[in-house]
Amino acid sequence: MDELTKVIRDYVVKEYLEEGDDREVTETSPLITGGIVDSFSMVSLKRFLEKKYAIQIPDDQATPDAFDSVQRIAALVRRFQQK
Numbered sequence: 500m501d502e503l504t505k506v507i508r509d510y511v512v513k514e515y516l517e518e519g520d521d522r523e524v525t526e527t528s529p530l531i532t533g534g535i536v537d538s539f540s541m542v543s544l545k546r547f548l549e550k551k552y553a554i555q556i557p558d559d560q561a562t563p564d565a566f567d568s569v570q571r572i573a574a575l576v577r578r579f580q581q582k
Contacts (some may be wrong), residue, residue, distance in 0.1 A: 554579040
């Protein structure tokens with residue numbers, strides 16, 4: 500797991516899993532369809548990533564599909580880091 504993926508995974512676990520929730524979050528775990536991240540949480544995650552990586556993710560790119568796994572979120576961040 501690379502650094503970007505680890506940062507995203509760790510943030511999701513820390514911010515969105517309740518204490519005692521034993522679900523494992525992997526790179527491919529369904530975050531939105533799995534009920535870990537909701538639409539409000541998605542917005543806060545987007546803001547966190549934009550600040551941490553000094554990027555701007557357009558709202559039309561911040562879709563539930565794009566935020567449904569750590570792997571997809573990392574790909575989204577990488578795409579906007581390259582611009």
